[in-house]
Amino acid sequence: MTIWHNLGFELALAKVWVGFSGICEMLFGLCFLKWNRSIVLHGWNIIGLAGLLLLIALTAPL
Incomplete structure (x- = not known):
């Protein structure tokens, strides 16, 4: 929050x-x-996790 x-x-x-x-x-x-072998889904997961890491680094670096 x-x-x-x-x-x-x-x-x-x-x-x-x-x-x-x-x-x-x-x-x-x-x-x-449902689609555990989907390359696109795994790609979105990688992008999403990288985005969350960047968000945390920018908003709450400590």
């Missing part, structure tokens, strides 16, 4: 985005159960 708040969202809206992020993460995980 701190990340969303650091991005400029108010507390109530940050809570909504945290819930939405969790739902998206679960759906993405379910895609791996």
